[in-house]
Each structure stands twice: as structure tokens, then as C-alpha cells.
Amino acid sequence: xxxxxxxxxxxxxxxxxxxxxxxxxxxxxxxxxxxxxxxxxxxxxxxxxxxxxxxxxxxxxxxxxxxxxxxxxxxxxxxxxxxxxxxxxxxxxxxxxxxxxxxxxxxxxxxxxxxxxxxxxxxxxxxxxxxxxxxxxxxxxxxxxxxxxxxxxxxxxxxxxxxxxxxxxxxxxxxxxxxxxxxxxxxxxxxxxxxxxxxxxxxxxxxxxxxxxxxxxxxxxxxxxxxxxxxxxxxxxxxxxxxxxxxxxxxxxxxxxxxxxxxxxxxxxxxxxxxxxxxxxxxxxxxxxxxxxxxxxxxxxxxxxxxxxx
Amino acid sequence: xxxxxxxxxxxxxxxxxxxxxxxxxxxxxxxxxxxxxxxxxxxxxxxxxxxxxxxxxxxxxxxxxxxxxxxxxxxxxxxxxxxxxxxxxxxxxxxxxxxxxxxxxxxxxxxxxxxxxxxxxxxxxxxxxxxxxxxxxxxxxxxxxxxxxxxxxxxxxxxxxxxxxxxxxxxxxxxxxxxxxxxxxxxxxxxxxxxxxxxxxxxxxxxxxxxxxxxxxxxxxxxxxxxxxxxxxxxxxxxxxxxxxxxxxxxxxxxxxxxxxxxxxxxxxxxxxxxxxxxxxxxxxxxxxxxxxxxxxxxxxxxxxxxxxxxxxxxxxxxxxxxxxxxxxxxxxxxxxxxxxxxxxxxxxxxxxxxxxxxxxxxxxxxxxxxxxxxxxxxxxxxxxxxxxxxxxxxxxxxxxxxxxxxxxxxxxxxxxxxxxxxxxxxxxxxxxxxxxxxxxxxxxxxxxxxxxxxxxxxxxxxxxxxxxxxxxxxxxxxxxxxxxxxxxxxxxxxxxxxxxxxxxxxxxxxxxxxxxxxxxxxxxxxxxxxxxxxxxxxxxxxxxxxx
Numbered sequence: 001x002x003x004x005x006x007x008x009x010x011x012x013x014x015x016x017x018x019x020x021x022x023x024x025x026x027x028x029x030x031x032x033x034x035x036x037x038x039x040x041x042x043x044x045x046x047x048x049x050x051x052x053x054x055x056x057x058x059x060x061x062x063x064x065x066x067x068x069x070x071x072x073x074x075x076x077x078x079x080x081x082x083x084x085x086x087x088x089x090x091x092x093x094x095x096x097x098x099x100x101x102x103x104x105x106x107x108x109x110x111x112x113x114x115x116x117x118x119x120x121x122x123x124x125x126x127x128x129x130x131x132x133x134x135x136x137x138x139x140x141x142x143x144x145x146x147x148x149x150x151x152x153x154x155x156x157x158x159x160x161x162x163x164x165x166x167x168x169x170x171x172x173x174x175x176x177x178x179x180x181x182x183x184x185x186x187x188x189x190x191x192x193x194x195x196x197x198x199x200x201x202x203x204x205x206x207x208x209x210x211x212x213x214x215x216x217x218x219x220x221x222x223x224x225x226x227x228x229x230x231x232x233x234x235x236x237x238x239x240x241x242x243x244x245x246x247x248x249x250x251x252x253x254x255x256x257x258x259x260x261x262x263x264x265x266x267x268x269x270x271x272x273x274x275x276x277x278x279x280x281x282x283x284x285x286x287x288x289x290x291x292x293x294x295x296x297x298x299x300x301x302x303x304x305x306x307x308x309x310x
Numbered sequence: 311x312x313x314x315x316x317x318x319x320x321x322x323x324x325x326x327x328x329x330x331x332x333x334x335x336x337x338x339x340x341x342x343x344x345x346x347x348x349x350x351x352x353x354x355x356x357x358x359x360x361x362x363x364x365x366x367x368x369x370x371x372x373x374x375x376x377x378x379x380x381x382x383x384x385x386x387x388x389x390x391x392x393x394x395x396x397x398x399x400x401x402x403x404x405x406x407x408x409x410x411x412x413x414x415x416x417x418x419x420x421x422x423x424x425x426x427x428x429x430x431x432x433x434x435x436x437x438x439x440x441x442x443x444x445x446x447x448x449x450x451x452x453x454x455x456x457x458x459x460x461x462x463x464x465x466x467x468x469x470x471x472x473x474x475x476x477x478x479x480x481x482x483x484x485x486x487x488x489x490x491x492x493x494x495x496x497x498x499x500x501x502x503x504x505x506x507x508x509x510x511x512x513x514x515x516x517x518x519x520x521x522x523x524x525x526x527x528x529x530x531x532x533x534x535x536x537x538x539x540x541x542x543x544x545x546x547x548x549x550x551x552x553x554x555x556x557x558x559x560x561x562x563x564x565x566x567x568x569x570x571x572x573x574x575x576x577x578x579x580x581x582x583x584x585x586x587x588x589x590x591x592x593x594x595x596x597x598x599x600x601x602x603x604x605x606x607x608x609x610x611x612x613x614x615x616x617x618x619x620x621x622x623x624x625x626x627x628x629x630x631x632x633x634x635x636x637x638x639x640x641x642x643x644x645x646x647x648x649x650x651x652x653x654x655x656x657x658x659x660x661x662x663x664x665x666x667x668x669x670x671x672x673x674x675x676x677x678x679x680x681x682x683x684x685x686x687x688x689x690x691x692x693x694x695x696x697x698x699x700x701x702x703x704x705x706x707x708x709x710x711x712x713x714x715x716x717x718x719x720x721x722x723x724x725x726x727x728x729x730x731x732x733x734x735x736x737x738x739x740x741x742x743x744x745x746x747x748x749x750x751x752x753x754x755x756x757x758x759x760x761x762x763x764x765x766x767x768x769x770x771x772x773x774x775x776x777x778x779x780x781x782x783x784x785x786x787x788x789x790x791x792x793x794x795x796x797x798x799x800x801x802x803x804x805x806x807x808x809x810x811x812x813x814x815x816x817x818x819x820x821x822x823x824x825x826x827x828x829x830x831x832x833x834x835x836x837x838x839x840x841x842x843x844x845x846x847x848x849x850x851x852x853x854x855x856x857x858x
Contacts, residue, residue, distance in 0.1 A: 250761070
């Protein structure tokens with residue numbers, strides 16, 4: 001069984017349109033985020049988040065009324081599936097470090113008094129002081145940047161050319177930015193799990209790029225006289241089936257995680273689903289064209305492949 | 311599983327033998343050597359993993375994270391300033407005692423900052439004696455400087471400050487360990503946390519009464535018994551006759567009075583007759599009116615001092631101060647011995663907790679919460695259910711796809727995936743890494759990378775076959791050519807995972823661990839085991855065409 005026999009698409013010829021498309025999408029995402037649409041989870045923003053399980057299906061309005069007496073600004077929503085009887089309560093940044101769980105205790109008391117007909121049977125809480133949140137945010141950015149930098153160095157060393165490393169890194173950065181834009185657009189929160197997904201994504205995007213670069217490296221040794229553009233395009237086509245199968249199956253697996261993995265993994269699943277699609281796209285339409293552009297500067301389309309010192 | 315195999319030494323030997331075998335197989339490529347070592351390694355992995363989850367009361371080999379089994383995760387900060395203040399206060403007392411012993415008169419001696427104290431108004435003729443005294447007693451941990459004509463400022467050195475801080479955090483960790491033991495939690499984690507050096511991580515898996523656990527952890531439990539000089543309805547009233555300010559060796563502490571809502575203020579001697587350190591034991595009892603009280607026993611040295619001092623102060627009040635509050639201030643009726651009690655308005659539960667805390671000892675400083683995560687046990691179970699279900703569905707889908715698309719070679723990929731999972735779980739069981747919810751997601755991604763390795767190889771073999779190669783050389787070339795790609799992709803993925811690991815907090819760390827182990831296991835399973843299976847089949851008989 002085969003998906004496509006001997007694929008021969010002109011990926012590079014149309015690359016400039018996709019680059020423009022990517023720039024537009026990222027610009028729109030950055031604008032959207034700059035207008036304050038990126039929501040941080042409790043671990044980054046600081047504050048209190050409670051997940052309460054009630055004995056009977058909770059009437060959300062009564063929960064809201066009871067909680068409003070102690071925390072008027074609280075966000076209250078149904079959590080997970082209806083049959084789970086779960087409600088999420090969130091208060092932003094009110095917790096002080098000397099008495100961190102005071103707001104949580106106040107809410108539990110208020111619910112006991114104001115909505116005594118339906119008891120809370122179990123609760124989970126996450127309370128983060130303001131200091132930890134800020135520290136974590138800084139750490140997340142530093143670690144992502146460092147991760148990208150080290151991958152760049154590794155690839156540049158393995159392929160004996162900075163441009164390969166830069167191209168793979170730019171593609172990965174592209175994926176992170178598109179994912180952040182998508183997350184903010186459908187207003188999922190940036191939680192620790194989402195950060196984990198983003199960092200994994202960086203690894204996978206680079207992984208995907210390397211498979212194709214590797215094929216190009218192999219072809220370069222065999223066919224030094226051909227133009228770089230043709231050689232790169234052939235490499236894309238030769239690995240296309242693998243790209244479709246590997247990324248397709250992983251995509252479907254994480255799609256399952258997103259749809260059925262439960263509320264806690266939803267943000268993680270979403271990031272991975274978007275990330276795998278975007279990661280595949282960026283390899284073909286960002287990373288490879290970048291390498292091509294670098295080696296074709298000043299030679300028109302017919303730069304001999306031999307310029308790459310491999 | 312026989313208990314002999316549970317023995318860590320046996321496991322270690324098994325594992326070392328397995329790894330040595332693998333290394334040997336790597337050098338000697340004979341099929342038989344590989345068959346035996348790969349087989350032995352996988353069997354060792356299976357032994358390590360069994361039973362993976364709790365069954366028939368036997369604990370599972372895979373440790374579940376807090377997010378899956380429920381429990382408490384706290385990040386606490388030790389307010390080291392408390393300990394510094396206490397150190398300086400001790401030093402001030404020493405300075406005072408020594409000066410009066412040598413008959414040196416001075417105006418005042420008190421703490422001027424958390425790390426220094428000042429002595430003022432030393433009688434002019436004895437300034438030199440005072441300087442010698444301070445230097446003798448406080449150098450080299452402190453720096454003694456002259457301040458003005460007849461004064462000194464004594465400052466802790468940076469090194470000593472750091473030592474006090476480290477000591478405080480260490481002591482806090484030890485105290486917390488003792489307290490958590492009283493709670494009877496299995497597998498607690500209490501460790502220094504972060505790089506600032508003053509944070510402590512406490513993880514209590516499976517704890518159900520979250521509030522009680524938090525109270526027991528957070529109470530400072532600084533117990534002291536101090537003589538009462540005076541008492542009154544407000545701090546101002548007490549200090550009126552003293553010029554509005556308590557003398558150096560006294561302090562004002564409040565406590566609940568007999569009528570609720572009207573606290574009583576006490577003027578106390580600063581120096582304590584007894585502190586929490588002098589306690590030998592503490593337990594709950596009942597008083598004459600059947601109300602709960604705490605009985606405590608003093609150790610031998612403290613008993614001597616206590617009975618001497620109480621004998622000297624009969625008919626005076628003795629305040630029992632716990633964490634800055636006077637619990638009660640009974641009148642000393644007679645000389646007291648080793649057995650004593652604390653009465654007050656406790657519930658039985660409060661008294662019980664207090665006794666536990668007193669037994670475990672006081673914290674050297676106040677703790678602040680930085681972060682708190684609690685997960686209800688059944689909420690954790692639900693997370694497992696959904697996550698595991700989605701993961702199994704994802705893996706089943708991948709397996710079926712591989713079988714349909716690559717036919718018999720797909721079976722090879724499925725075997726490789728199973729081996730991959732087995733090694734991953736065994737490595738987690740062996741290293742004691744915890745499986746968290748993101749970790750389960752990490753396993754799916756591992757399966758994804760595993761499939762990618764197989765797909766890379768299979769597509770390459772197909773390509774070689776299309777170019778007219780024989781089955782044997784197509785398989786050979788397929789694996790050989792893809793090796794570099796696999797090396798590079800896994801190396802970069804490992805770099806990303808390594809940075810993820812640096813993130814440090816529970817669930818994410820668990821995810822990074824699964825990812826790292828999964829990547830390494832994958833190279834073995836999807837490349838070496840898969841290659842062996844191909845070569846083994848091709849080596850047994852002549853094959854004309856490959857089912858791929």
C-alpha cells in the first residue's frame with residue numbers, strides 16, 4: 001500500500017507565497033497577543049484555582065452567588081463533563097504570601113453557608129504566590145530560547161553550515177509563535193502543561209526538519225552539479241511519504257488526546273495538534289526555502305549545489 | 311514475582327548483566343548473541359515492571375505523581391530573617407551577661423538590624439575593657455566596630471550570615487520530616503528547592519485531610535515559659551509606669567482573656583525559663599473539668615533549672631507562650647518538677663495536633679507558602695482514566711495503521727513499539743521516576759517518535775527495492791542509511807528534553823523524564839530490535855520478496 005507513488009511536487013517554486021502567509025499569520029498573532037489576549041494559567045499569573053466536585057449536579061448560579069459574597073471577581077465555570085459535577089473557581093492574584101490559602105478557605109466557607117444544599121465532596125486546589133509566577137514566566141522564556149540556541153549549534157555543527165541551523169531554528173520559532181497566536185485566539189490558558197507542549201514542539205519541529213536536511217545532505221554528496229533548488233525539492237519529495245505517515249499518525253494520536261484525554265490535558269493536546277501541523281508546514285515552506293535562498297543568492301535559480309561545503 | 315527478584319541488588323545485577331550483554335551484542339553482530347541478549351534484556355525489563363500498578367494490596371512498580379494519586383505539593387519559604395534576629399538577640403544577651411559579670415556599666419544594648427546590634431553609653435573608663443570583651447566573645451563570626459565616643463556596633467560577617475541561613479533551612483527540613491512522620495504519610499518528599507537556598511519543597515502523596523496537614527506543617531511551635539511582671543487590659547496601660555517603652559529585658563505579649571473578645575496583655579521577662587527544646591515528650595490529657603490539656607515532660611537539665619526557678623518565684627505568674635500568644639498564665643503554687651501541663655481552651659483535635667507538633671520540635675523560623683497544589687484522590691483517578699484511555703486508543707490506532715500499511719513488516723514495528731514501552735516503563739520503575747499526567751502524554755509522543763523511526767527505515771527499504779536491490783541488501787542499506795538521521799533527530803530532541811527537565815517542577819519534570827527515557831529506549835527498540843527481527847527472518851531462509 002502506498003499513499004503517493006513517486007511524488008513530484010514543486011514545493012520551492014511557491015515558497016514565497018507561503019512565507020508571506022506565515023509572516024501575516026505571525027504578525028496577526030503578535031498583534032492579538034499585544035492587545036492583551038494571552039491568558040496565563042494560575043501557575044504563571046499567581047492566584048487561586050479550585051476544582052470542586054459536588055455531591056449532586058451543581059447549580060452554577062447558586063455557586064456563583066455564594067462565592068460572589070467573598071470574591072466578587074471570581075471566574076466560575078463547569079469543569080470537565082457534566083456528569084462529573086465539577087466546577088472550577090478562579091481568583092486572580094489575591095493570595096498574599098503570608099496567608100496563601102486564605103481566599104481558598106473563605107470560598108469553601110462561603111459555599112458551606114450560601115449553598116449548603118449541595119455539599120462539596122472533594123476539591124483540588126492550586127495556589128500560587130505572585131513571586132513564583134513571575135519567576136516561572138522568566139524561566140519559561142529563558143529555557144525555550146536556550147533550547148533553541150543549543151539545537152541551532154548542534155545542527156550547524158553536524159551540517160557544517162550555520163544556515164542549516166538557523167533555518168531549522170527559524171522554523172521552530174515560527175511554530176512556537178503560530179501556536180501562541182492560536183492559543184490566545186481561542187483563549188486557552190498558558191499553563192505549565194502548555195509550556196511543556198511548546199518545548200516538546202520545538203524538539204519535534206526540528207526533528208522533522210532534520211529528516212529532510214539529512215536527505216539533502218545525502219543527495220548533495222551524490223549530485224554536486226545539480227542546482228540547489230532542484231536538489232532540495234527532490235529531497236522534499238523523496239521524504240514526503242515518511243512526512244505524511246509519521247506526522248499523520250502522531251497527529252491523530254494527539255488529536256485523540258485533545259478530544260478524549262480529559263480537561264487537564266486539553267491545552268496540552270491542542271498545542272500538540274496545532275504544533276504538529278504547523279511543524280510539518282514550516283519544514284517544507286520555511287526551513288527548506290531559507291536554505292535554498294541562502295545558497296542561491298546572486299546566482300539566480302541555478303546555484304550549483306557544490307557551494308555547500310559538505 | 312518471587313521476592314528474591316525484588317531485591318535491589320539482584321535487580322542491579324540483572325540490569326548490569328543485561329547492559330553488558332547489549333554492549334557485547336553491539337560489538338559481535340552474530341544473530342544468536344543478539345537474540346539472547348536482547349531477549350534477556352527485555353525479560354529483565356518485564357521483571358522490573360511487574361506489577362505496574364497496585365494489585366491485590368501489592369504496591370505497583372510505577373510511582374504515580376501527585377496529580378494522579380492525589381495529595382499535597384507545597385513550596386515553602388523559610389523566613390531566615392527570623393533566625394538571624396534570634397541569633398542577634400542571643401548575642402545581645404551574652405554581651406549583657408558578660409558586661410555585668412565584669413562590672414562594666416553601659417546605657418543600652420539592643421538589636422539595630424537583623425544582622426547587627428549596638429552597645430551605647432559605656433562608662434568612659436571601661437570603653438577599652440568593653441572592646442576587649444566584645445572582641446573576645448564575638449570574633450571572628452562578628453565584626454566589632456567603634457560607634458561614637460562610648461559605643462560599639464557589632465555586625466555578623468557575610469560568611470556567618472550564610473552559615474546561619476543554611477543551618478536554619480537544614481533544621482527546618484529536619485523538623486518538617488519529624489512532623490510529617492507523625493502524620494504517617496508514605497513516601498513523603500521534603501527537600502531544599504530552587505536556587506535561592508531558602509525554599510523547601512514538601513510533597514505528601516495520598517494525604518486526604520489537607521487542612522490538618524497544612525496546619526501541622528506550618529505551625530512554628532516556638533514554646534516558651536516566661537515569668538510575668540505585670541498584666542493589664544492594654545499594652546499602653548502596662549507601659550504607662552515605665553515611660554511608654556518596655557525595658558530591654560522585657561516584652562509585651564497578649565493572649566485571650568477569660569471573657570472572649572477582651573485580650574489580656576502581659577509584661578514578660580524576655581528570658582525564658584523553659585523553651586520547646588527542653589521538652590522530652592508531650593501528649594494529650596484531660597484536666598479536672600475533663601477538658602483537653604497537654605502534658606509535657608522536661609529533660610533532666612531543664613528540670614533542675616525549672617524547679618530552682620519556680621521554687622524562687624512562688625506566687626508569681628508563669629506565662630506559657632506559644633508562637634507569640636500567651637495560652638495561659640497560671641500562678642506558681644509550689645516548686646515544679648519534670649511533669650507539667652498546658653491548659654487553655656483547646657478542642658481535643660487542637661490539643662492532639664499541638665502535642666504532635668511539640669513532640670516534633672519547633673521550626674527555627676516562620677514559614678511562608680509560595681505555592682500550594684492539592685489534588686483530591688478521586689479527581690486524580692479520573693485524570694488517569696481519561697489520559698490512559700486516550701493513550702491506549704492512540705497507540706492502538708498507530709499499531710493498526712502500521713499493520714495495514716506495511717503488512718508483515720508492520721508487525722515488526724508493533725513488536726518494536728511494545729519493546730519500547732516495556733523499556734520505558736522498566737526504566738521508570740527502576741529509577742523511581744514518577745509518572746504524571748503530562749508524562750502519560752509524553753508516552754504517546756514517544757510512540758510517535760518510535761513510529762517515525764520505523765517509517766523512516768521502511769520507506770527507505772521500499773525505495774531500495776524499487777531501485778531493483780535484492781531484499782537482503784535493501785534491508786541492509788535501509789537501516790545503514792537511516793542511522794545518521796536517527797542519531798541527529800534523537801540528539802536534538804534530547805536537547806529540547808534536557809531544557810524541559812531544567813524546569814524543575816513536579817509534573818513537567820515527570821514529562822521530561824518520560825521523554826528522555828523514551829527517546830533512548832526508542833533507538834534500541836525501533837532500530838536495533840527491529841533490525842534484528844528483519845535479519846533473523848532473512849537469515850533463516852531465502853526470501854524473494856518482502857511484505858512491506
